[in-house]
Amino acid sequence: MKSIAELDAIRKKALNNMKVKKENQGYKIVIGMATCGIAAGAKPIMSAFIEQLEKRNISVPVSKTGCVGVCRLEPMADIIDDMGNKTTYIMLTPDKVEKIVQNHIINGQVVSEFTINSTQAIF
């Protein structure tokens, strides 16, 4: 790293790369992969997302992130759209993943019963 300008250039490029893009169906999937997430089964969930997307031949980036603090609701995944809206799905299973890919990623309908503010989550 030579200068702040160089750092800024990387920053701009990275911000652009992190943007959710139209050609990716306008979505990005981010899975919680800290110890809590992995212990609750985040790895099979990530495979399930990748498998479901491949099966339907759509390319949506699947990325990982750390712990947001609600470890008891893991495995969790955020689906972020190109408007910046974030939907947090909780306590995922491969079956739920299939429904989320089908309804949310393909048809744009949030599967509200699996989201963090659904009645399942006691807050």
Place this chain on the structure above:
Amino acid sequence: MHIYSSHVLVCSGTTCSSKQSILIIDKLKDGIKRKKLNEKIQVITTSCFGLCTKGPIVVIYPEGAIYSNVTLNDIDEIINEHLVNGRIVKRLLSGDNNENNSYETADFFKKQERIALRNCGVINPEMIEEYIAYDGYQALGKVLTDMTPEQVIDKVLDSGLRGRGGAGFPTGRKWLFAAKAKGDKKYVCCNADEGDPGAFMDRSILEGDPHSIIEAMAIAAYGIGSDQGYIYVRAEYPIAVKRLNIAIKQAKDMGLLGDNIFETDFSFNLELRLGAGAFVCGEETALMTSIEGKRGEPRPRPPFPANKGLFQKPTILNNVETLANIPVIILKGANWFKTIGTKKSPGTKVFAIGGKINNTGLVEIPMGTTLREVIYDIGGGIPNGKKFKAAQTGGPSGGCIPASHLDVPIEYDTLIELGSMMGSGGLIIMDEDNCMVDIAKFFLEFSVDESCGKCPPCRIGTKRMYEILKRITEGKGEVGDIKTLEELSETIQAAALCGLGKSSPNPVLSTLRYFRHEYEEHIINKRCSAGVCKELLDYIIIPSDCKGCTKCIKVCPTKAITGMIKEPHIINQEECIKCGACLEACPFGAIIRK
């Protein structure tokens, strides 16, 4: 019958009609015809969907997309994007789709303020670019190109940041001492040997945002004039270790670690050292001894590490969470930091909430938030309608805070006044079913197991205290035990070598302070009203409620229950091992624990 592949439903109820839905229908039909899709797509006029405030409403099947507040100008986009290209026009989806579904909107997050955890759950921790995208390494750049080491230390001093590892020593002062100390070589260390039972704040930061620690350590190194750092992380955190290794490599590849960073004279290298599971290695002098490759044991202070630390050179050691605050303080300024939290304890604190609480998890709250807010507003209260009894902070070095102090603001000094301490951030909630003598025994047992054995007060003293507590919980307590416990506590506090030893009697002292009656009940009445201490309990069958169903007889592992069918059963107290299986099995609630 003709089969259409898509149906477009447009509401023509009164409200939607008044907002031009009729014109929308015409325009849709027109556009579909022009695209020659009228054989495939049918436009249907429907009655009210009940979403009148968001009208006009257009619903497209088979996708089931609900578009709200549709105007004539949106029609071309709907036709081109959705009907021709099969892409949902997200901008028009009804509000329910977009709002209140992200974790940030959950009540759990509303009172939180995220500084140390700012990137956790937001960026990909294995990609340095994502950290940089969220202002990562900007603070290091600013420090190296724009500030003198003195200015860096002044800023940290001015921010009032105090060590988040538990004791709350001002971070800036620590740095200042090390900067002033004379030495040809100085070291920056990070204490990531998080050992308190139930605490996992540091792990989450290391796993979710490892670069923030690397950046902060480089800033600290510049401040005190060091060129070498060590992160001492426990081997029980394999994912944290893996991500730290990735992060260090990426930072080196990008020239953010190594020689002449930002083309200045500043060079900094960073290495990991793995702890092998000893709690005592979280103590600063023991940690440094362990990095040196020796057996992890504390040594007397002074000399303090700022003068003679790692390899006898001036050294600073900061906790993970403390370091995670540094880049933000550099970028946003000390004055901004002081607006958060309280005057004596600025900033935020991360807590791992566990125990008898609905929302277990990790929270970052501004200092000065009350325990009540943490437990009831963020934590969602106590499960099963039970009553709150006490909160334990600071792990084996801390103490309990009873219900009468629920409204005390959480900051370093208030917690010490209450006989507890901030600690690294474990917060264990206990309800009426927890026995406080048992809790004290649990933490003492931990201290006995983890005592390094170097100094007798800790090695022998905690063991004797544990034995007394064990006796009390077994119903063999004697009058005078409480006094002996207090005397031992005082001796250990005064004479133990390291901070962990000195603080090990705290769980006993604080439970004695607030729950002395429970100790007395155990010792004098030989009773445990919380129903935890097995030896002080009896399982009894109430004859009038017993229907003689024999269910308890079947589950009893020691055959302690006898009785004929349809006649009241009896538990033989000699044989009963108090496992509680009969209580769970009884369908009539005829068995009680006393």
